[in-house]
Amino acid sequence: MGRRADHTPEQLRALVLDAARKIVAAEGERALTTRRIAQDIGYTSGTLYNVFKDRDDLILALNGATLDELFAAVSGTARGADVEKRLRALARAYIGFVRAQPQLWSLIFEHSRATPEPDWYPPKVARVFGVMEETLAPLYGEAARRDCAQAARMLWASLHGMCVLESKGALAMPATTLVDGLIRHFIAGHEVLAGGGRRKA
Amino acid sequence: MGRRADHTPEQLRALVLDAARKIVAAEGERALTTRRIAQDIGYTSGTLYNVFKDRDDLILALNGATLDELFAAVSGTARGADVEKRLRALARAYIGFVRAQPQLWSLIFEHSRATPEPDWYPPKVARVFGVMEETLAPLYGEAARRDCAQAARMLWASLHGMCVLESKGALAMPATTLVDGLIRHFIAGHEVLAGGGRRKA
DNA sequence: GCGGGTACTGAACAGCGCTCAATTGCTTGC
DNA sequence: GCAAGCAATTGAGCGCTGTTCAGTACCCGC
Structure with a gap:
């Protein structure tokens, strides 16, 4: 794949945070992995790093x-x-x-x-x-x-x-x-x- | 290596806990890895599992x-x-x-x-x-x-x-x-x- | 419709917890 | 005093993690 631009950076941030919220609420911090978040929103983990510095930042x-x-x-x-x-x-x-x-x-x-x-x-x-x-x-x-x-x-x-x-x-x-x-x-x-x-x- | 028996299981437990204590006190939970503990006490990480069920148990x-x-x-x-x-x-x-x-x-x-x-x-x-x-x-x-x-x-x-x-x-x-x-x-x-x-x- | 720029991927790295076959030294029975 | 057996330890390896980055495939302005 290459450029998709399905979402603006702001939308993507919101998407990630929403997915993260659901994961933590349901399964706790241990389940909050970058690959898991990415899978839930249909991206790959590398993309998260366009929008967050690292996991701590997220x-x-x-x-x-x-x-x-x-x-x-x-x-x-x-x-x-x-x-x-x-x-x-x-x-x-x-x-x-x-x-x-x-x-x-x-x-x-x-x-x-x-x-x-x-x-x-x-x-x-x-x-x-x-x-x-x-x-x-x-x-x-x-x-x-x-x-x-x-x-x-x-x-x-x-x-x-x-x-x-x-x-x-x-x-x-x-x-x-x-x-x-x-x-x-x-x-x-x-x-x-x-x-x-x-x-x- | 094979059998060493430098320490009894109790001694080994104490050794591990002491090393873990020092690591956490000085560097926090994130630094507490099995390989790190093992290195500090002159064993390998696998040995810790003879004496603790897993990291949580430790x-x-x-x-x-x-x-x-x-x-x-x-x-x-x-x-x-x-x-x-x-x-x-x-x-x-x-x-x-x-x-x-x-x-x-x-x-x-x-x-x-x-x-x-x-x-x-x-x-x-x-x-x-x-x-x-x-x-x-x-x-x-x-x-x-x-x-x-x-x-x-x-x-x-x-x-x-x-x-x-x-x-x-x-x-x-x-x-x-x-x-x-x-x-x-x-x-x-x-x-x-x-x-x-x-x-x- | 074509070039440039970029959002995204996917492979890769180092390190993690954890497992287990293989090894090696101690210990016991003779 | 030696052999046989036992078990403590290793080290390779599995599947996972966060993180990086070259390459790619697409969007957009021209």
Whole structure:
């Protein structure tokens, strides 16, 4: 064969990522080989290298897409109700995503890159992350932005840990139960620390 | 070559695991190949299969050894002082281990096995985990064992999440800072929930 | 309709996990 | 002290991987 031009480079990228997504979702990272992707979309593996630097680059792009999905799943939860309820809704949305797509989600964290991540990647993480900060904002005054950011990171990391351990089957109870406890303790503790005493939260 | 018997099977296992440990600690999972291990200990890769079922089995054994080290690092922290201080000490020991051996620690969670884990593995995890439950026990009566187990899992998972994200560089602040906040909120919240109201912790 | 440029292929390379026939040295029975 | 047998180890080799690249066959502008 020679030149085909059935697809523009953008279409081809999308095609590859879509195939990769399906493979990982169904069979996990180990099944994600260049030959397999190529076969699924009717090309050969060499063609992938016109459109991705290497396998790591492809996985990074896939992870970017997964982060976008995750953001979509989580960003609608911060409306109405009180902070505790919103936190619970946010946590449930996150856990729900992880349960629906454990393999894709795992790929984000399990894959250890050889190369440093490119500039476009950290903002995608930060955007998902920012939802927690927004949800938490009503608890903190304008002056306590720093405390809010810290609390958001704390809760997010905790939620993350529960999802990791649940998806490994190491929890022996649902992540939702644990995260409810976490939120309850956090809210109760916050009222004591911020309201009563003079210690910063 | 033929029969050598320079080492007993047990010695050989230890030799392999030691070499594997060094390779992972220094260069990460990607560098852990059977040929590389064999070369480092003066055998050929085929010999490893006398002593381990396959690469997954070898990694599982290495992870078991890492869990033993982790337990040793963490088990001495629950003595004296009040619960909050002990929690902090425990968390710092855990974080310290992760910072000292990020690659070995990551291997425990990043490696996705094809086969289910053998019987001897879960107790090693549970033992590390149990330290948190012991540390937390004074906060809960004999009757509230369940609450204690749940709180322990919650805190452990949270601590875990912070370590994961710190070792990925996704935290933008030290895990120790976050975990201190977590413990402070937990203790304050616990006093409210258990002491004041009638809600279970 | 023809030339130039390029998207694509397919063969090839090095290395991977893993297997197994062949080998070679130890060990045991005599 | 020697032979026979046993088993630990090798090394070649299989099928796979990611990655590269010369060559080709096609599309497009002229």
